[in-house]
Amino acid sequence: MATVTSSSAAQRQDPRRWWALAALVASMLVLGFDMTILNVALPTMAGQLDASTGEQQWMADAYVVVFAALMLPAGLLGDRFGRRRMLITGLGIFLVGSLIGTLVDSVELVVVARAVMGMGGALVMPLALAVLPALFAPGERTKAIGIVSAASALGAPLGPIVGGWLLDHFWWGSIFLINVPMVAIGITACVFLLPETTDPSSPKVDVASTALTAAGLGALIYAIIEAPVRGWGDPLILSMFGGALALIAALVLRERNMPRPMLDMSLLRNRGFLLNTLAATLVMFVLSGLMFVLPQYLQAVLGHDAFGTGVRMLPMMGGLLVAAKCAEPVVRRFGPRSVISCGLVVLAFAAILGSRTTIESGYGFTALWLTIAGLGFGFAVVPAMDSALGALPVERAGSGTGLLMTVRQVGSAIGIALLGSLLSSVYVDRLDTARIPDAAADAAGESVVAAHAVAERLGVSKLADSADEAYIDGMVTVLLVSGIAALVTALLVAALLPKATPAPPDAADMARRATDARQ
Structure with a gap:
């Protein structure tokens, strides 16, 4: 297909454009649930691959670190060499990573597979939005961007459900195999339906x-x-x-x-952009950490299967989606500073409430604070992202979007690493392995899943009880630290965010502005 400019392509009402949009939706849906599908599988993979807590952190973080590092240059590669070409390349790389994950049987190769998938995801995420102006005129573009964005958001709650169902019926590699047909459809549709667009004036990689x-x-x-x-x-x-x-x-x-x-640091001199970016990043820091520690609590400690674990994580996702939908009118009424601060306070309250979890606490208590946490997440992150970009001139919205998304992904990676390491430290310190052999004690200290396996093999029920208590102590510490961090950020936003921050436009329009700026 010939290379076209965004403005001319947007005017051409290609009847295939909605089919092309469906291909982009499938691609974004895969990326969305791949962000969370692994979390519910980690306890199963830890047991079958003998993965320590640190190795589980690497399996989760390999994707996020590579994604964050390559997202900005990936967008620029699309501008320079063709967005359609690089989008197809990204989907192909993601497909290769998924196939590797399906076939491997070691922690190291799973980490490699996740890193390869991160490379592909870094190309797909920015370019899926960047090609829309070539397909849709301005009147339809807002709707198209909203559909693509919703697909990405919908993937997050679907991840634990899909992953849990697959693990209950197939082997753990099926969480990677599910990507293959969807990505293959996306590649085929992009080849036949998407026009090519470039922007030679963009910064070089x-x-x-x-x-x-x-x-x-x-x-x-x-x-x-x-x-x-x-x-x-x-x-x-x-x-x-x-x-x-x-x-x-x-x-x-x-x-x-x-x-x-490539990474416009001067944007951070804008106080509104800086503080809103900080708030959005803190929310991703906490969210990623919780998504890492919760599945092991629900599976190993409370004893639910993988699918049941995915279902029981829905209250947080439900609260997040409800708050994200309601955030816009609330922001129009009270202003972004108040809504972001209150969202962070709600998040802090939920985390501190969750830190009251004990060995006797049932799922009902967990569902309560998870729902509250989801509401806090939604009311904090949506206005923060919109206000961060709304604080910048329209001509800088493209570079602002790139910086904001990169910093958010860095927050996710550090959240998994830091909160996961905190959990591991407390767990090892509190685990009672005094009356078992040294080799078994070392194995039990790797993770709560390993401790249960050792306890079952040796017939020492007290070891499993100690592991459950130690894990809860670690999770409680993680929640307490998360709550304090959210509360401090809420105070900073309330005290320092400029009072005259304009109310943001709706999220879809903001995404359109960012995409147009990249063109």
Whole structure:
């Protein structure tokens, strides 16, 4: 297909455009539920692959770290070499990663598969929105962007359900296999239905900045995940922290001196953008951490199967979707500063309430604070993202979107790493392994799932009870830290966010502005 400009393509009402939109919806749906489908599978995979808590963190974080590091250059690659071409390439890479995940049988190869999928996802996410102006005129574009965005959002609650059902009926590799037919359909539809578009005037991809981002994030995440095992004072851990700091500092200095930076740090001088980005990132930090610790509590401690675990995580997703839908009118009435602050306070209350969980607490109590947490998430993150972009001039909305999405993904990766490491430290410290062999004790300290397997093999029921109590102690600590972080952020937003922040337009229109700015 010929390369066309966005403005001319938008005027051409191709009758195939809705079929093409369906292909993009399928692609975004896969990305959406792949963000959460692994979480419900981690307890099963930990048992079958003998994965420690740190290794589980790597399986979850490999996708997010690569995704965050490559999303900005991926968007620029699409601008330079063709959005349709790079979107198809991203889907192909994601397909390869899914096939690897289906076939492997070791933790290391699962991490590799997740990293490859992160590479593909980094291409698909920004370009799926960027191709819409080539398909739809402005009158239809808002609706199309809303549909694509909804598909991505819908994937998050579907992930635990789909993953749980697959694990109850098939092997754990099926959570990767489910991607294959959907991605294959997306590739086929993109080949035959999408026109090609480019923007030669966009900034060039900076290989050095991309390498600094990936290396800095990788070193930071490695240090956080491995510190509970090696010790926070271990020379390797300290050198990794130092290296991460140096690499990220070099990235900031390089980008500040670039005439057309790939990562526009000057946007952070805008106080409204900075504080709203901080709030959205904190929410993703907490959400990712909770999605990591909850499935093991529901499966290993409360004894639910994988599908039951997915269903029991729905109250949080339900609360989030309800709040996201209701956020716009509430923001129009009270202003973004009040709504974001209150959302963060609600989130803090839910986390602190959850920190009251004991070994006797049933699922009813968990469902209560999960629902409240979902409401807090929704009322904080949606206005924060809209207000962050609304604080910028329209001509900078494209670069602002890239920076905001990148920082959010970094928050997700650090949330899994930091909160997961905190959980692991408390769990190992509280686990009672005094009366079992050293080898068994080491295995039980890897994860609560491993402790249950050791207890069953040795016939020591007290070990399983101790593991449950130790895991709850770790989860309680994670929730308490999350609640305090949310409360501090709420106070910062309430005190420092400019009072005159304009009410944001609706989310779909904001996405349209961001996409148009990239064109």
